Amino acid sequence: MADNGVFGQNLFGNRNDTKNPHHYPVWRHFVALFVLILACVYAAPNIYPPDYALQIQADNSDLRIGVRFMTQAAKILVDEGIRVKASNTTGKGGLIRLRSDVDQLRAQSILDDRLNPAGRDRQFVIALNLAQTTPAWLQDLGAQPMTLGLDLSGGIHFVLEVDMESAMAKALGDEAEKATNYLRQENIRYRASENMVQGKAVRIPFATETTRDQALRSLRSTNDYDSIIASESQGSPVVEIGIGDERMATIEDVAIEQNLTGLRSRINELGVAEPLVQRLGRSRIVIDLPGVQDSSEAKRLLDKFATLEFRLMAKPEDRPSSLEVMPYEGRTRRLQRANIVTGDSVINASQGLDSETGLPQVNIELDSEGGERMNRATGPNIGHSMAIIFIEQKPVIARKVIDGEVVEKRSIREERRLISVATIQAALGFRFRITGLSMSEARDLALLLRAGALAAPMYIVEERTVGASLGQENINRGVRAVVIGFVLVLLFMLFYYKVFGLVANIALAMNLMVLVAVMSLLGATLTLPGIAGIVLTVGMAVDANVLIFSRIREELAKSVPSIAIQAGYGRAFLTILDANITTLLVALILLGIGSGPVAGFAVTLSIGILTSMFTAIFVSRGIVHLIYGRRQVQKVWI
């Protein structure tokens, strides 16, 4: 156990102080003053209400949004009778500040109509935004208002679960392809099989044990595999390739990372001003879309997965086992199983209209490796046909009640469709176009290809929508509760502790300000339970002072005021520390389990505990010293 006495007395001066109760180091006044000034500066941005604004961004990096563009955009709005407060360019685009939320919605639809003509690829993303109005000098100091949680700002919150089994199956599929390619290169014959990926391993079958052992030795010599063993499956000798735990974890991380990237660019397409997309735990992703009200549009993009496969149609010399049959225009067509390239190789895709037929088309650009493969595959096959398969996956959650328990069964509904069979006229390169889709399919495909493929499908496991008006009501109610609670506590303390009550009240007001300043500085998110945490902090923050004051009252019965004050602060300190550390422990546990609103509560509670300790020790102590410290006091009002 630590030496209790030393702990307390270091902060309240050494023991000689009891002999000289008037000693109070001046530096503590400076610390208090310094913190007070900092708190004023960093809490200040919160009193400037934000402007309703539109954020304009170019969808295409070739377009630049300059001052002239923004002036024109503002003029379009003024001509429609909407009052524009300001319009300016920002780092990535432009910002138009407006008077009200009604104007904001109208302005969005007007600008969307005018800047993005129908039937063409979208050029500008126009997002609703709340623009801060913090003065420039405060911004230069790094002062920012607190971010509002979705329950206060309105918006949509999603939690998506990434299907790790699919990610694993995909990784194993890649492993199988790598191994079989290698075996083909080495001229070791394996038996073709539909399902080499079984559970958590890849099993490659062979005709005889001799070839199996030869393959095993050869594959082992590459040192590319975590675990590779000889085994037996369904009566034939197999080589079994497994993935180690470490790689398994890496695969999961990569899958989440790739999905995060994909989601971010999809959400970009939605035009949300300040979206939050981040990993939650092992296999989940949380998405916050402030200001968004229409969840169906968001959902259409989030959990959908669309991609393409390019293949050659069957040639007479192809072995039947390497072919697949798909229907196209009422007939069954035979095509090769092997892909030339897939959607993974697409680096850009845009939707457009065929200049001759007026039918929708998607312009595709491949990366260099994909382009080369396309070139190599199409070059020798001019006059032959190429097939394009459109794949759309939608995660499906079915729920059934079994023995009173709700059981979820997740599956992927996959739709594969041959959308085009075209004769290869010339060797294809990096850029080409595809047709055969409906208008909306072309739009979604372009978007989803552009956004990048997801490594694994995702399911929506949680969704919360808060209307904008409810958010505003929550803010108003929260602020009202803080004000009423604060005033009640102030009155009570003044009535009960008189002069010392006034001191505690000053400390409490400062505590509130430091709390807001720290939260703003940390970029913490304010939620409704977070406001409740602030209210609770107001009630509990006086505790440190109450402890000290009741101690002083007790000590006054035994000794002169100056010594009683000294002893009151000194004795109470350890108690305050013990009591607060345990509450802090509880708050940290809360932070561990809750996300979103509850985490907001835990954060405010933790910060509130720390700031209330600071203000009790530095502020209230300092003020009491200023009032009673310099003279021989005969009577104290407590």
Add this chain to the structure above:
Amino acid sequence: MTIDFMGKRHLAAIFSGLILVGSIVALALLGVNRGLDFTGGTLIEVGFGESVEPTTVRNILSDAGYTNAVVQKFGSETDILIRVPPTSVAAGTGSQTILGDQISAALGARIGKVELRRSEFVGPAVGDELTEDAGLALLAALGMIMVYIMFRFTGKFALGAVAALIHDVIITIGAFAAFQWTFNLPELAALLAVIGYSLNDTIVVSDRIRENFRSTRRGTSAEIINYSLNQTLARTLVTSLTTLLVLVALLVAGGEQIAGFARALTIGVVIGTYSSIYVAATVLLALQLSRQDLAVPEKESADNLP
């Protein structure tokens, strides 16, 4: 004036026992009315232009096929809260996520102006996990606190504090079960805050008990504890009062969404104040706390003298 707290401890024990039994009976018979966060399902808050009866809404919903939707008023005459359990969604696409739009459309067609104020969907798996996490969090909180107090005080104090906390938690949840108030994630947060608060009180009292055991040479354990309780009584009451003041502000002005949270804390603060006086101290007496338990090295006891 000195109040003889410890003299009435048997009465208090009976009182605590009765409420505890009542709480456990309520928990066993009625169970906690777990909210959406824990059960999963869909919850929709709609606002109407005029006052609407829940029955009207219920009829419209059952016509539309949502037969086991729970409909109730929420805060005001014009606000309605609709809860659809996860079971009532037919197997198919994850259609529960679009339930909000469908229900507000169905209501809009029959009643007129409807505003979808809030719509929440929680998958049952997420709810189950949260229930598990919540239990773990409560246990972790109690465990960590016990270790901390054992480290800072002694094992007997730790037992007393944890007994007081379990007492408070059971009674607070018991009240939620008895009145069938919805227990959601914010209420869980409140429960953990109650643990923090009640502990705060208990530690202040324990701290004084320890100090008096060390500095006073006369008196029985019961007398010293009683003396300590009296010394800290003013502080205990003032802090509880200021906390209750802000909680009342939250209950009155904070709106319906935060009311459950404020309610849980209010009950917890009242019970926590009582338990820091009676439960923790009574346990200390029952464990026969004595001066030997608090024996300290000479140097430290010298430090604690004024």
